[in-house]
Amino acid sequence: MSQVEALYIFDEHNNLILEHVYCARPPSAQLLLPLYLAHPAPRPSLVYLPATNPPTLVHSIIQDRLLFLAPSSVDTEPLLVLEFLHRVADAIEDFLGSPLLATKIEAHYDVVAQLLGEMCDAGIVANTEGNALRDVVEAPSVMKNLLGNMGLPSSSPALGARPSLKPTLTPPGSSPTASPVPWRRANVRHTSNELYVDVVETLSVTLAPSGRPISAFANGSIAFTSKVSGIPDLILRLEAPGGVGNVVQLPVFHPCVRLARWRERPGELSFVPPDGRFVLAGYEVDLLGPDYLLSAHNLKGSANRPSLNIPANVEVKTGLGPAAADFEVRLSLSPRFRSTASSSSTSSISSSGIGPGRPGPGLGGRTGSGFSLGGGAHSGTSAAPQLSDVLVRVPLPAGVRNLADLRPSRGEAQYAPGDAALEWRVSSKDVAALLQLGMGAVATLRGAVVGAVEGDDEDGEGGDGALLGTS
Incomplete structure (x- = not known):
């Protein structure tokens, strides 16, 4: 079974700002860092250190100039540990604010310690969903810090309330209002119901000096922001020329997406969203097609070059x-x-938890079931990205x-x-x-x-x- 033995976080000057050991006896941060830095740059995400006893595989990521290291001396799935490091960085940033700074971590060790304890238990990855973490980890607040510095309790009973003579002990992690959906907070309430969708694509195109394309890939992600009360059940339909199933490659989904629905109807995402902003799905598209490399040697002259709409x-x-x-x-x-504001989109959304399950308008429109749907910070659409x-x-x-x-x-x-x-x-x-x-x-x-x-x-x-x- 894959285990996370320890987590070390270093600042931009390679000073240790946090050390959390989950299980076993991993190499210390003072021993691990020089061996890791001895590897020539650019350093990969996985660095094998045979000089340690026992030999150790170091998993690493860098976010906002902070270095996250997780050593492993046993057989472990590397993708699981790397994904755990990304989840830890995202969770700390979600609780402490962006950008992720060493001073923020040092000022809120109590919050970070709670997060690390909830996200991994004895080396086994546990709760990594942001909504669920907010139910069990108390986020820092200005009023709480102010009252704590004055020596006063951060919360006080209401005036006129009768003091309890028999205090009760609640098991850690239990809540009388626990959400039935693991990735969504309980009792979500919003004054207005809104949904925002951003489709962000990163294009990587390699061109020869003559201008002929060698490779062209689009890596996309669907960023979703949900501000809907209750437990909505949503359907997001994606469309593409030739069919989504023939265009989208290597799709990855948030745990809230029902995979059976996608297999039956490619391009249709059925899910109960978390509250707030999250990445709903990701994908990859080969812009040149799968047979381009096989037929590239037959292309002669610029007239036969493939046309790329980039x-x-x-x-x-x-x-x-x-x-x-x-x-x-x-x-x-x-x-x-x-960017133009008058363009339409090729995405539609419907809700079976708030209103009738009819396809809604394109992004930026308003449905007839009482909640608005629009793009996020970016104003581009499919017709005018x-x-x-x-x-x-x-x-x-x-x-x-x-x-x-x-x-x-x-x-x-x-x-x-x-x-x-x-x-x-x-x-x-x-x-x-x-x-x-x-x-x-x-x-x-x-x-x-x-x-x-x-x-x-x-x-x-x-x-x-x-x-x-x-x-």
Whole structure:
């Protein structure tokens, strides 16, 4: 059985801020950290340390510049431990607020200790749902801290109430109003019933210097915010050209989703949502199709290139300038991804717990059963998606010693001597300004190469391509 032996949290300066041992006798944080840091960067999520006794497998994640380590000296499912670390980081951030800072953890050790005790018991992962944790863990509050500093109890009986002569002892974790749904709080009440849905996709596209796509994937997540009283039973229908079942690959779901319903009707999500914000589902889409690599060698010329309907395109030009040492990276944005408020969506939702189980309107509309449905912080829709950020990564040959005089027209370019790639990040503000230009939405990055470039690919299809990642 998979076990979590211990959890160590370090700040950005590698100082230990929290140590929690669940079971066994794992290596101490002082012994584990130097061995982990001795591994060359970039460090993977799993690092095997044979020098310890017994040999230890270290699971690690980094969130908000905080390092989370979980050692394991027995046979353990790595994905379970890594997911547990992500759940711990999310739970602490949910209770203490975002961003997750070392000072917040140090100021609320009592809350963090309660969370760690509820989420894992003797090494066995237990309660990791945010709604259920709020029923058993008392969140910090300004009034509680103020009364505690004054030496007063944080809660006092009502005036005129008769004091109890026989105090009762309630078993820990038990509640007379426990929710029948494990992932949803009990007795949820809201003044207005609202549902918000955000479909966020991160595109990762690899292009050759000639512009031919090598790989293109879209990793999406459905962020759901539920502010509905009672216990609603919802149905969310997704639509896509060719059918959702033929487009969506590797779907993952929140435990609230009924998997049998999805298998019977792909694209239909039936669930009782947690209260608040959560990730309902995730998926992956191969934008080039499963047979692209097999048929890519038969494509000759630019006329036979597959057309990608992506929000941005990158073109790299080299050999510029008097010494042929200058280069230019051109980023073109599609005006289709300029946000508009009048577009419709291809998602619909119905509720069998609040109103009739009829399909509702698209995102941003209002149903006839008394609750509103709309998008969250992003105003894009399926017909007119909104582009948030663009990251262009240009791998560099080994012969490049340095890049000089980097001049981006928009955004920021990051490079240090010895780096294997040049990164150019265009923020949401710059993206919005470019999209206002319409068809002329082009940003450029110019610079000069210092050092001889060896092993150039003459046909322009080599490995020194440009990796375009958008989110």
